[in-house]
Amino acid sequence: MERTDVNTLGEFGLIDHLTAGFENRQSTTVLGVGDDAAVIAGGDEQIVVSTDMLVEGIHFDFTYTPLKHLGYKSVIVNLSDICAMNARPQQITVSIALSNRFSVEALDEFYAGIKAACDQYGVDLVGGDTTSSNRGLIISVTAIGRAPAARITRRSGAKPGDLICITGSLGGAYLGLQLLEREKQVYLDNPDMQPDMGEYAPSLLARQLRPEARTDMVDTFAKEGIVPTSMIDISDGLASEIFHICKASGVGAVIEESGVPISNDAQLQALEFNLDPITCALSGGEDYELLFTIDPKDTEKIRFLPDIYIAGEIVAREDGVKLHTKGGNIHDIKAQGWNHFG
Amino acid sequence: MERTDVNTLGEFGLIDHLTAGFENRQSTTVLGVGDDAAVIAGGDEQIVVSTDMLVEGIHFDFTYTPLKHLGYKSVIVNLSDICAMNARPQQITVSIALSNRFSVEALDEFYAGIKAACDQYGVDLVGGDTTSSNRGLIISVTAIGRAPAARITRRSGAKPGDLICITGSLGGAYLGLQLLEREKQVYLDNPDMQPDMGEYAPSLLARQLRPEARTDMVDTFAKEGIVPTSMIDISDGLASEIFHICKASGVGAVIEESGVPISNDAQLQALEFNLDPITCALSGGEDYELLFTIDPKDTEKIRFLPDIYIAGEIVAREDGVKLHTKGGNIHDIKAQGWNHFG
The missing domain is CATH 3.90.650.10 (PurM-like C-terminal domain)
Incomplete structure (x- = not known):
């Protein structure tokens, strides 16, 4: 069987390749893969959804990253994607997989950072998943925001002269x-x-x-x-x-x-x-x-x-x-x- | 510093502990942590959001799990949470972190399973994140569904005699x-x-x-x-x-x-x-x-x-x-x- 290294496509090429065969069928899907966030119908306002995964050793290094700061930043990177759609973030979910080297006290620090971000931005933590990993900490945050349809800003509207x-x-x-x-x-x-x-x-x-x-x-x-x-x-x-x-x-x-x-x-x-x-x-x-x-x-x-x-x-x-x-x-x-x- | 092992609380005890200090402030948050999915306002229907993380070596074993089946199952476990709220799933996001032992062809198999589930259930893939890990494959799927408010079913409504x-x-x-x-x-x-x-x-x-x-x-x-x-x-x-x-x-x-x-x-x-x-x-x-x-x-x-x-x-x-x-x-x-x- 052929073996193509994922490096050959690059991160964005890989995403394009993997999602190429998918099409949107739901009438509530306003905007799918390819922007800072997806947009779905939500009544008076549209709903904007974005998700990011952070992996120990790839995205952060505990040699110099305090857990509380890591929790805060994990939320911020997702809220930033919602802002990039010109929408206001309102909810997040936080999933973590962690090895048994993390204590409850360490997790308390991490969640204190999550909470500081929720307090700072008035965002609600509404769900998530907590499981174990063989090695290190993996964090997946999904942020949900909303905006009137006419204010939602995509990547695709720039015109010469702007x-x-x-x-x-x-x-x-x-x-x-x-x-x-x-x-x-x-x-x-x-x-x-x-x-x-x-x-x-x-x-x-x-x-x-x-x-x-x-x-x-x-x-x-x-x-x-x-x-x-x-x-x-x-x-x-x-x-x-x-x-x-x-x-x-x-x-x-x-x-x-x-x-x-x-x-x-x-x-x-x-x-x-x-x-x-x-x-x-x-x-x-x-x-x-x-x-x-x-x-x-x-x-x-x-x-x-x-x-x-x-x-x-x-x-x-x-x-x-x-x-x-x-x-x-x-x-x-x-x-x-x-x-x-x- | 005190060190409490996460085992002492159990998975559900740990989630309760970590989310205890959070409160909901957004008027669009209908139901937060603690059910199969969160519920947020969405116009005529309410929007239901659930997320699950799957970790290689914890939730699946490649000795006997074909990648295509794994992709399919990763979607199903989240659609099932939406069903548990008596809602219809409509969108998913899929995030993965993977080590460089996975080839593009292996990922194609995994995404073929994701697509088979999307086709089977009429669900749209609308976003996600793709990054690397030091070891193994970690999958985080978020599913979004909707239902009229009066049909949403929580865990909390059972009465004696039911x-x-x-x-x-x-x-x-x-x-x-x-x-x-x-x-x-x-x-x-x-x-x-x-x-x-x-x-x-x-x-x-x-x-x-x-x-x-x-x-x-x-x-x-x-x-x-x-x-x-x-x-x-x-x-x-x-x-x-x-x-x-x-x-x-x-x-x-x-x-x-x-x-x-x-x-x-x-x-x-x-x-x-x-x-x-x-x-x-x-x-x-x-x-x-x-x-x-x-x-x-x-x-x-x-x-x-x-x-x-x-x-x-x-x-x-x-x-x-x-x-x-x-x-x-x-x-x-x-x-x-x-x-x-x-």
Whole structure:
């Protein structure tokens, strides 16, 4: 029998391959596989469902991830997907498989983080499953949200001329992870060494260990009467996400390096690591900010809103996906999602 | 720091412990943790959400589980939870974490099973997540269904005098598993031996490897104008499930051994294994039949329906949970869910 390694397809290619034969038959299925979340009919509002799985040793490392932070982040990554549909998260289910090295006290810490996220976002824990594993901890969270049908924002609505916008700032979570990995290595080399994270650490570690979901932006869009033409959350880095929008919308994009928001701490930490800050923003993941496009008629509505940055323009598909650097050069942007199978 | 082993609480005790501090705040949350599925508002109908996690080496063994059957069964166990709420399943999400020993061809087999279940039950695959694991395969499926509010059936509505009913037959899946485990042992002892499953194997292996969800019963209840007073699916064995209903409803129960449906093949296979058939029905899991209670006024509606068996009566809580044997004796029934942490 033929044996094709899953690496050959990549994560997104694999998903496309495995789900290719499926078709939707239920009249209540509004949107199936291929966006940040599925959409199903739900009365006055539509219901948005998203699910993510987190695996010890792949997505998190207990050397530097406190259990409470892990619980919090497990919820946030799913709420972020709901926000990316321009919907408000309302319920979650949490399933875990764990080996017997975890005590009840350890689980209490993890669930304290889940509860902190539920409290912070007003979300209800409504179900889940608890079972054992032979090794490590595996977490599967499903988030459910809702929004009026006319506000739901897919990846597929971007048009040439639309402005590309980014919330918050990028690259910080990636640089926080680099700091944690560096200090882990120092510790492994010499367990008597005290960690020295450096002066930019507080904000960068918070970005990595305690990210937030931009439900505030969903509220802002509603208040300002804006419906983005497309939206995605930035979990795998700006480069990967703009490619998803361009592919789903059948368009190209020009990102202005000068418009990509990067915090001072991230800029300075990147330089300390001899990394280019824009590379951290393009390829570093886990910021959980929103990348969205708006019709030019909404420019004045968006221009003075806090924490939203105009970072480029949608162009025709044949113009490709490009970065316009501060130095005036044009580079192709390469899609660089995390390949967990690599 | 204190360290309490998770075994000390048991699976259900652990879930109760971990979710104790959570409260529901969203007006759209109709029913949270503690039933077969959560219920959320959804317009004309309510939406029912259930999720299950399956772990290699805990819930399935690739020595005798074909990948296609595993895919099928992963869906069925979740559809069964939706049926247990008296709702119709309509959508699923499927998340998997897998080690690099799985090829694309192996995943194709697994997804062929997922698709066969979607085709059989008219359910849409609308989302999921695909990631890697350090070891083995972990599957997390979420099923979404819906039903009119007045038809949704919880575990908590049983009253003294209600009849206890069971669909299909019990014990077969457990005996199928025993056959597979026996032949695995024979094979491990001598790989040249050909498996000899015996004459009762076809029906019992089908029960174990290719269970079905009783969506037909949800349709039957609607057609006959019956709403059970309580319902649960039989995934962990009759004893465990009747305890869940009694605990949630604040009642006791008397099960009539003579009323518990057990197939001829299961009866004969049990005797060959020197097992008591009623023990297999009480403690064997994975039949995915429905256990439900009805108001005595519905007795005539239920009595002549195919594949539904009256197997006892709900009594006052202080009368406990008992088995009335064919020999006329009364025994306490002990709750015996699978303790995966044991």
